[in-house]
Amino acid sequence: MATATTDTPLKPAAFESDQEVRWCPGCGDYAILKGIQKTLAEVGAKTENTVFVSGIGCASRFPYYMSTYGFHTIHGRAPAFATGIKLANPELDVWVVSGDGDGLSIGGNHTLHALRRNVNLQICLFNNEIYGLTKGQYSPTSRQGTLSPSSPKGSVERPLSACSFALGVGARFVARTVDTMLKHLVPVLKRAYQHEGASFTEIFQNCIVFNDRAFSDFTDKSVAAERQVLVEHGKPLVFGKDNDKGLRIKPGTLHLEAVTLGQNGTTVDDLLVHNETDKALAQLLVAMEPPDMPVALGVIYCDPAPAYEAEVESRLEGASDGDIGELLRRGRTWEIGNR
Amino acid sequence: MATATTDTPLKPAAFESDQEVRWCPGCGDYAILKGIQKTLAEVGAKTENTVFVSGIGCASRFPYYMSTYGFHTIHGRAPAFATGIKLANPELDVWVVSGDGDGLSIGGNHTLHALRRNVNLQICLFNNEIYGLTKGQYSPTSRQGTLSPSSPKGSVERPLSACSFALGVGARFVARTVDTMLKHLVPVLKRAYQHEGASFTEIFQNCIVFNDRAFSDFTDKSVAAERQVLVEHGKPLVFGKDNDKGLRIKPGTLHLEAVTLGQNGTTVDDLLVHNETDKALAQLLVAMEPPDMPVALGVIYCDPAPAYEAEVESRLEGASDGDIGELLRRGRTWEIGNR
Amino acid sequence: MSANSPDDGGANEGAAGLNASRLARGKPRELRDATVIRFAGDSGDGIQLTGSQFAMESALAGSDVATYPDYPAEIRAPAGTTYGVSAFQVHFGSIDIRTSGDELDVLVAFNPAALKVNLQDLRIGGMVIVDESSFTDRNLKKADYESSPLDDNTLAPYQIIKLDVTRLTEEAVKEFGLSSKEARRSRNLWALGLMLWMYGRSRKATVEWLRQKFATKPEIADANIAALNAGHVFGETAEMPSDVVGYTVNAADVEPGLYRTVTGTDATAFGLVAGARAAGLGRIMFGSYPITPASPLLHAMAGLADYGVVTFQAEDEIAAICSAIGASYAGALGVTASSGAGVALKTEAAGLAVGAELPLIIVNAQRAGPSTGMPTKAEQADLLQALHGRHGDSPLVVIAGASPADCFDVAREAVRLATRYMTPVILMTDAYLMNAAEPWVIPDVEALPTFPVTFRTDPEGFHPFLRDPDTLARPWAIPGTPGLEHRIGGLERDYSTGNISYDAENHARMTEVRAVKIAEIAKDIPLQLPELGNDSGPLAVVGWGSTYGPIFQGVRRARDEGYDVAHIHLRYLSPFPRNLAELLGGYEKILVPEMNDGQLVSLLRSEYLIPGEPFTKVKGQPFKIAEIYEAIRFRMEK
């Protein structure tokens, strides 16, 4: 994040561009668009200081719909453009919007290195587990066996876990939320915005046309409470319709288990308290999958370190207008007079 | 791995090519070359069935020095070439030799996806924490503050942990060894070879010219015993000159701690027994760093799953010589007679 | 015939329908040589199916046919918006048809947006058929029409037929008790029925197809068939405006044989498997990363597993081409396909394939650039990139498909050249070729010439850059072969050992042999002949790729009017045919129409120092026949 100032904060609508939004009716991207506009309003961002950088894909159309600065670049490279922008002007608030293909397939290496370097960017990965814009091929996050135009007999590849990847490459902020959970998405993105350094937020996004209901197993109203644990730093890891379930360390192991409160005497005190600075915990949380375990949502890991561009600036030691004439004359020189 | 047959196994020397080895005198690559030749001999590999694929870098010169098939490709892309080779002929033993720049900087994404797909390759990453061939610039694994021609004031970037990365992206075999530890390197590479699916082996390699003694803090004879834990499946995690130290779970946490046997009553039974199928343990082991903790070496994680190319072949259901004439006539056709 | 028994219709039911209508309306059908019809509506309106079925019935009736689908750029734009309009164009006739047509004779518009977007292409006096009921204020607004074009005189220059297709359809399907929403879904079939009547076409194939498609939902099938028949009956009976007549389009006098329709995508896929078979290669490893308009080829190849195709959806285009090169190195046929940005990413690895001298096929389905450009639109602006878009002097083969069906032959030829000369081959197509369809006489693949490859097995005197004296190709020595173990790579290789060499003379020699190897392929490809016209004269129109159709027709029209003009169309761009200098030298003027800023013309000028004149169109659309014709007239009269 950077210089958000709060004098007369703008309304969410102030972040809408004049361009007609052209995602498919019912696409999860609409909800995310609203959520991000709301987030910017709430943090008091300024349109002129905000830049949205994207690659190519349905998700990457995002910048056109924002009234801020926006750069719709090329497929998979948004983090590299964003890094250059920060190195040119660290004062800007730079968001990266990407898809599971853009950010994890062709762009996986740039996402990796932006996270490793800890460039102060908000990286939002809209994960619909499919290539939307190119009409529905399976992506690196698609479940094995996905039927798609390029996998008529079902995809063979094992899916990548976006958050395990991010933690593995050294991300210092990893969060997860859902397109339709506006009340959850906005606070999570505010945290991402306030985080110094690279933040990685995976947003489960429904592609109604090519991968509808990909996440319904844990997002449907009917099952959400039982299949989601909304993690909060310092709070016990409770879930369930009646908050009657929780997570604890399986005694004597390095693993988590889900327990039901009350059953053989387990109380809230037996539960693990979420510590967002605990990387080992974060790695276990992101690996949880239904039905046995709930899906962890929220700020799963946050352990700030100096941002890359800040350290770069500090290396510059200010002076950037050195005398070039003096530079050229430095070292061994000799005068040749007229003969 | 693939079709190693053991009739009259070849000697290590049989895997040497006629080309003069041209690494710098004292380069760690020499020892690795010997180690891999010994490994191939011990597993009974055949030169004609073995292919070494590399990118560009000092490490990537490797194939020229082997009497097997070899493809010295382009920078960072070796895993992609190797994947194509396996998809063309799954019977071949395919090794990928790469450097920390080749495999984790420009080639990070291909290493990532080869591991995720679980292509049956032996990926050996010679990590010297520097760009050797291009004369010593810092690499993605260089420690922060590394002085190099491209970082005269010390590098700013945080290093990537090769093994954390591999685990994060779903590798099913992750191991670590050291160039000069021939007795350790050979058995580890034999395990890698025998592993069905993608294996990832990080080999700490000393670049005597541009990054000498980068690993001396845990490889020097004087400190090795105290600074290394050689993990073995099913054996307690013991280390130290007199095997008097060990690792255990810090009670009530998801973390490891080093303890001294005998001290306040700790015995070997209190120590953690290495379980190479335990990913959580693997993630903690690869993250250990001296001086507080020893460096974990050996087969840190191994949890096999069907190899990518094997599953691809199974999807083919044999028949590949379908009648093309029949294919063209399939669907709606019509006859036009002479008029 | 009654709407309830369509199946008694048959191959010559068109004729039956004709008589029927003469009886019914007392008006004779008029004869037409060729006609262009475009169906247009929302993506949801089943436009593509309607169009293809009409094309199919026309083809079955013996017409020559060419079709072109025009999908909206957005995946699924909101209903009723101009950018959500989907269209399908059918050009059919008793003469030979080589383009999807310049101007529309008939436009069928299912809503105001469809009318708005497509009207400009309707010829003055052409017929426009609209579904009145969709011209609501809401839809008019979406299409930003101030007033309804049905009321003002927007449509004055045309023959307008307003029908409440929705109501008519609903009535037709009433008996099947569908919701009016479901009923509305059959509008397209009602309109199809009407058009089939208008051109005296059978409904047989369509009926069969519907029965098949809705095998599990017979009531839907019945409803659709009822709608189809109702549209047909509507035409037959007197309900149509009196000035509307039916037409007869006779069968075309086309080459006899067994036909099917193919898109350039189908034909390329078929050509690749047929080529691999002819080369005796058991496996094609098709490595690709999705991108418009190349993705359909990936999809097609993914369906050909039973013919020895393994597809690999790589993480990016670089991995895609590298996997293909690796596969070729290991003895399969490595193929990769992409477009625009994706092809740019392949240039480094393509250079390795040139240096390592491995077979490889790179299909470039060109789209409008630069950069992301207009992904769904056609262009030919990657030709110079194909020839020169690599670092260093790195010659390779470049060939181009001229029509959808031609892609079959070109793909086979790509396999022949890549394997015979151990070289990458770039096969140029474009968004138009890949999506357009035309009838194709199914070849007897068994009878086609073969060009078997032989993998090296003899260790005697082997080294990896030993050259065949005839072809200058190096041996294809694949891993798994005892005694041929060797190392190759991108560093310069010694001419006589294949080992790494930094020797100055050797580099010069290798650079030359790489160039000569490709240049000499000219001996192994056909002499260039004009498609039309004489081999010398005042003017030759020279083209390449998908401009074939319009150039051919434009030149023919000019020739019919007595202009002495020739059409020369290049399949081989690198190397050029060996007689090209001589051939082009025989014309006073050379005109080179291209869908780019003048790329082929620059090659011809540089190669032969002939004052070729560029004629460029960079609009993401094919040339119109008339544009070519006018360009010819203009140059020959002044």
Added chain:
Amino acid sequence: MSANSPDDGGANEGAAGLNASRLARGKPRELRDATVIRFAGDSGDGIQLTGSQFAMESALAGSDVATYPDYPAEIRAPAGTTYGVSAFQVHFGSIDIRTSGDELDVLVAFNPAALKVNLQDLRIGGMVIVDESSFTDRNLKKADYESSPLDDNTLAPYQIIKLDVTRLTEEAVKEFGLSSKEARRSRNLWALGLMLWMYGRSRKATVEWLRQKFATKPEIADANIAALNAGHVFGETAEMPSDVVGYTVNAADVEPGLYRTVTGTDATAFGLVAGARAAGLGRIMFGSYPITPASPLLHAMAGLADYGVVTFQAEDEIAAICSAIGASYAGALGVTASSGAGVALKTEAAGLAVGAELPLIIVNAQRAGPSTGMPTKAEQADLLQALHGRHGDSPLVVIAGASPADCFDVAREAVRLATRYMTPVILMTDAYLMNAAEPWVIPDVEALPTFPVTFRTDPEGFHPFLRDPDTLARPWAIPGTPGLEHRIGGLERDYSTGNISYDAENHARMTEVRAVKIAEIAKDIPLQLPELGNDSGPLAVVGWGSTYGPIFQGVRRARDEGYDVAHIHLRYLSPFPRNLAELLGGYEKILVPEMNDGQLVSLLRSEYLIPGEPFTKVKGQPFKIAEIYEAIRFRMEK
């Protein structure tokens, strides 16, 4: 003068040395216009330092100088191997020197391998100085010499001086009690001392440099100085073979001014910072990924933080160029540099910069290709890639440096054009230019013309593709500016709003304006003038890039001998200078020497339909003056 007090030497100590030696050896020095010396030995022998010090002393004595280092391909090959030989060539004289020289007059070889590799470049009758003691059987074997070239008649055609340099050095440094291993390390300085004597050069600068370098280890400094002086004394005293004389090379009549030496790398780095300063840009964001021979530019830029340079070592070349484009978008000057394979990887993103119309500088330090090729060798084979190596019609500016010092002006010009026209500029150099060095009159940067950029700030009537009527450039509107918020990208943009557009006419218009914008830059660059010769005549030799030196000298030699030949050297490759057609039209023949397969010549032929003749050399080495000269004579006499 005594070996112990070298510092009394001075600017005119050369003369002193001269008298001294006349006294000592009774033989007068002979006069020489120009001489080429090459020092050669193991990488460990300090060859590069020896050579540069000799060059420096020569320059200080007023000679014109050109140098070229020749590093081994391997990082640190085993001692004594042929592929581990390092060399440094110095061409100096009283005439003007523009190349590092065709043939060697003197070869100083520290071991057999060095002799083996370099002897071929020594002219017949040239002098070869060897350290006998290194000609052991072991070393001879490593250099694969059957018998010692010192004993057989390998060296018969040359003037051979065998000295036991090792022993002589050891004696000289005895007093400082170094190990004989350390002592051996001073061999190079002993030899340097001898050569400085032979050409009547001072040792002052070298002594100062040694004192500085070993400030912390004075004993090492003393030993080295002693060795240096001993070599000098050795020459002065009678110990040399009687047929060996000293030489005098007078000061050259060069442009007066304050001088320094620069490599192409230095000059490019200086030009970029000077250019950014002239444009009023506070920051250069230099994004790069290491690759030979471009890495040294990354290293140089990394040292210029105090001059507004931020360097970003990206994960690959794609990220490097993308970061540079991002930086330009945000208002810094984005620059990226690479070579061969790395440049190929940048082509996709370069297309975006063309489409988005952002300033960008891409430095291509060309090396021998294709593919990995010969990474340390020079070539000019990426010219067509620079012009056409992107998908779609994507015009941009291409300019090239002609000599190391020229890179300063060219780099500044690149900044001017990139920022004034909002366009990517490809700056072509090569492995030779980047490493070669020459003296340079340090310009008064304050006095150089400026070309300040103005960022758009006025929201009134703003849209991102609004064009300046003069330059056709769009406004540079950077994030952080209130009221100018806008979105850009790679999709085609509407001419009059900048919004995404798939409109056919608009695409044609935008394609044209992108082309015209670049073409019109021809109005803003100098007319092309011949470097030498008349602006019409029987023959013009046309070149670009690093072939400048040999072409210039070859043409001059021919002209001195009365041939009416001109030298035309192009800095601007896209667009070409506006008078080029006319100028070239004035010559009967056009000869185009290039270090590639004939790329510029193909552009000239295509552009102007002139029968330019290629003269190619693809050996990873610069042309020799004699090669150019012979080519001219051959064409003018036949």
